[in-house]
Amino acid sequence: MDLAEELPAKRFYTIGEVSRLTGVRPHVLRYWETRGKILRPYRKSSRHRLYRTTDIQLIFEIKRLRDEEKLTIAAMRRQLQAQARGPIPCQQAPLPGKPSKDERLALLQAIREELLAIKDLLE
Secondary structure (H helix, E strand, C coil), rough: CHHHCCCCCEEEHHHHHHHHHHCCCCCHHHHHCCCCCCCCCEEEECCCCEHEEEEHHHHHHHHHHHHHCCCHHHHHHHHHHHHHCCCCCCCCCCCCCCCCHHHHHHHHHHHHHHHHHHHHHHH
């Protein structure tokens, strides 16, 4: 069943409603927004936070990453950014010869990202 079918049919939800729906306390939601820079709810001119259905789905994913995978805020942010970029394409076997400078830099960057993700899992 889709999350949108389970939620009341509304365009926006208050922080109290989101807290009741997700089981995440309001101060934790505010923390994920301000310190974690993971959530970005819509703000009215009165500065009240209004959450969309997509925000609620993101909260469930953050909660899963925190509870099941035991990730830190930084690791969650990287994981969510990687998910937003989409799947990593399969790499073909390298052709014989010296790789270009751009290819070497891209490979080093990919290795660095993988090592950071492993480090966060180990912490």
